[in-house]
Amino acid sequence: MTRWQSYASDPASSRARLYDEQRDSTRGPRDDFQRDRDRIIHSISFRRLRHKTQVFVAPDGDHYRVRLTHSLEVAQIGRTLARALGLNEDLTEALCLAHDIGHPPFGHAGEDALQDALADHGGFDHNAQTIRTLTRLETPYPRWNGLNLTWEMLEGLAKHNGPVEQPTWALAEANAAMNLDLLSWPSLEAQIAAIADDIAYDNHDIDDGMRAGLLTLEQLLELPFIAERWQVIQGRYADVSPERLLPELIRDQIGLMVNDVLQTTRARIERLGVQSVNDVREAKQMIGGFSDAMAEKERALKRFMYDNLYNHPEQMAAAEEGKMMVADLVTAYREQPELMPADWASVLPEEEPARIRHIADFLAGMTDRYARNRHMEIFGDLPGRR
Template sequence: MERAPYAADPAATRGREFAEEREGTRGPRSEFQRDRDRIVHSIAFRRLRSKTQVFIAPDGDHYRTRLTHSLEVAQIGRVIARELGLDEDLTEALCLAHDIGHPPFGHAGEKALEEAMAHAGGYDHNAQGIRTLARLESPYCDHEGLNLTWETLEGMAKHNGPVVAPNWALAEIDKAFPLALGEWPSLEAQVAAIADDIAYDNHDIDDGLRAGFIEMDDLLVLPSVADQWRAVERRFPHAGRDRQQRELVRTQIGLMVNDVLTHTREQLAGIASADDVRAAGRGLAGFSPSMREEERRLKAFMYDKLYYHPEQIGTAERARDVIARLFVAYRQDPKLLPDEWLAQLPDGDPGRSRHIADFIAGMTDRFAIEQVRRIYGRAPEGLSNV
């Protein structure tokens, strides 16, 4: 499909924070393809394979992690971007990078770091993702970070809309390389955000059913889901229940994607350029009002039945304690840090606490558990309920 006039154009990028001399030496790729590849090749991206998505440190191999979730988001994002004539590579880069700032144990770990960092500016996983790729992940000899394009960093910062009050991590990047935080982002960033919603809304159902935290009969209280389930049963009456459930998930994803495409095309009337997208004063890519309401009810159901399930809450509290104990240990005895991290430890706060939080945020679930065992003499118990 031809590039739409409102798509981001890699040939017209606003550039990178640091000038580079290596153009033409790494193959025939666009600037956004380079960004995508830098993200995929990063250590931070590889660590997502052992970070919590829904279930903390799962024993089973079939549950999603942050890595598999990010790949699924990218697949959905590329489909939507292609149909709308957007830049698929920028969309994919944003989808793949959107969860890189998550600490171990998902939102439980993030809550622990928020509390531990209250005196040092707090913690936000979205800002931490940008900090990780723009400062901490530094494989190049001539600059800090991955030196991603303005459009990729902008999309990471604002994929949920303009940022009115950036936390310290995002504010530092914005000061060095202004990202126009008060404007709406590109359509590619907006598509990445809605692809994330579509992926976790439906794939978390899949994992919840597999783990037994959700029963199909519970899901059928949602009228839209019940309608699709009855249609699946009519089409495939002799299929096993497991296959029918997976067909339901695929059907739900298809319905949401088609709704986004129809509604977004309607919203793009009169939009003639990428600048028009940013000047629109509202999000343009997303669900129709009716689908948005159905999705809101689905999210409420998932919080009630899965995310706030008593077993999940208990496991999350234990995981939160792991992160809190690690932060206290490194603050009290910095020599527990690896030598390369100890060598760069600032003398005082807030820099010292932020440095420790950077180290903890990069951990996988497994590594965090091992560090608690090493420091405190025994591994924490009850950190997996599937």
């Protein structure tokens, strides 16, 4: 029995890295995808995820998720799916761990501020920023910038949601350096990493929302498929108080979604006659994902979360404050670049658009805490309180 299915990505058949590496035995017996995963884990940008917003901006509670813990949870789900489907677990895990590295401080609020700042210079996109960070801004190696990841890793990050017909400037730059075949479908490992992300945040954001008191069980049970699962759980644990059963509901929901992805993906592989990685890329459709029925339930859950959590007045107020902090910092560094650390200020380009993109690179790498501290240092207070 082979280690992987024939349609799995094989590190021995990788399209290589941008820069040739001379290896010796001192780095251990790892294949190319294992090295990719390890490079992500040891990167500075991955470590910074522990202080970047997932749902709650700069959360005060120790038990709320942040980008780092979310990425670890995505990786756990991704590995489970990859193993069951006979895919390459290491590539799947690496994609899961890296997928949020390009997020700026304060989540989508920070991204909106950077999009506004770069509106006349190509805009800002956190997916493309992930690739930019990993190919240009991380500098742990002596002879090149970036982590020098495999083609399969970069392709998966670029196209995990499908073909890209109109790449942003940052993705176009990466594609020019290493043709990522943007118009084809990504590997099954990338598709599984994308659906693992959906499964993780769909369910774990419920947990955080209820922990924060912004969601109630009564609201959640307005969704018929959640109410149905809740009845099953109550029947299973009739002698246990409802307060103890929420984690069981989350686990059941994740399990149902995972099983649906496995069943649906296997059926599509068989129906399409997929035998190779090339078959996956030429399939002209997403293979790894939910059934139509589960996809509709998942969309209903997302609508519920936007209506009741993501757009909650408390969340919107915190997001607006975060957006204003990033916008203030953009203005400050534009007008007084000497306020940036010396290693950033000393290489600030003179001409646009390189100049504002350099400032955005600096800001996108900030954690919530660092951005807040820099704002206090420069302005003396938070926006709206001055």
